[in-house]
Amino acid sequence: MTDVYQLSNRLYIIDTYDLKRKGRTASYVLKEDELTIIETSASPSVPHLLNGLSELGLSPDDIKNIIVTHIHLDHAGGAGLLLKHCPNAKVIVHPKGAKHLADPSRLIKGAKAVYGEKFEQLFDPILPIPEDRMVIKHHGETLKLSDSCTLTFYDTPGHSRHHFSIYDSKSKGIFSGDTLGIYYNELKKEKIDFILPSTSPNQFDPDEMLQSTSFIENLDVKEIYFSHFGVCHDPETVYSSIRKWMPIFLQAGEAGFQSITNNDFNAAVQAVEKELKNRISTYLTNIGVPENHKVYEILSVDCQVCAMGLVDYLTKKK
Incomplete structure (x- = not known):
């Protein structure tokens, strides 16, 4: 296929x-x-x-x-x-x-x-x-x-x-890899441009990600070609999404990280993953995405990987 x-x-x-x-x-x-x-x-x-x-x-x-x-x-x-x-x-x-x-x-x-x-x-x-x-x-x-x-x-x-x-x-477009996050093409039928940062280990840096976002914004691109997955014709939505979700991801990371009383990396990842899923699903529910939507299948994978990156980042920071 x-x-x-x-x-x-x-x-x-x-x-x-x-x-x-x-x-x-x-x-x-x-x-x-x-x-x-x-x-x-x-x-x-x-x-x-x-x-x-x-x-x-x-x-x-x-x-x-x-x-x-x-x-x-x-x-x-x-x-x-x-x-x-x-x-x-x-x-x-x-x-x-x-x-x-x-x-x-x-x-x-x-x-x-x-x-x-x-x-x-x-x-x-x-x-x-x-x-x-x-x-x-x-x-x-x-x-x-x-x-x-x-x-x-x-x-x-x-x-x-x-x-x-x-x-x-x-095309005046940019192939952004993962710098500008993941574009959830599964929600395109609902006419929702949904983008989340990709915070996978082990070199994730939120400040650099925001700086790169601003750099690309200043190029005045017309289209963003995501590796995951497809084309967004509204770059401003992408930039604002990264800026909106980055502090939410970091807050979820801190909340999950602090809930662990020892240095158990896997337990911290599970706690952060749960926090991320809760915050993302609350947002999607509030904009009318049903709980059984297929986007949750891939979000489950991404939240786990993003949680690993957040825990890795916070561990190094602390």
């Missing part, structure tokens, strides 16, 4: 079914003179990506650039596997992420610590990327895809320190 969505005559989304969920993680295809992919998701998603390219009449041989916004496995875990199918492509990565793509042992160790027995099902294999097939892009550097399209890379920490966002000169 592969779903492909056309955003314009040169920009497409391929649903990569991360976690085997529809509408979870997007790979973006830019049909320019240099055929370019942004985000690969994890390795189990690569067959969906290849099928999507086939549906678009594109060959992996024609791909010149594979861009990952950051090196978390749901964004870049499949880059090494995809590269094996793309003999003429190079992987473009943030300078702080390149060494981990070349030697993914720490990424694998960290993922196994979080996901345990589910690791192989969710992420395997994670293949190293040869250094001669990587291109590092620093803040403000560009990549020309055609005479009418140039991508500009901006360092946007907050979710992680190895994160850049990519501005597309043609």
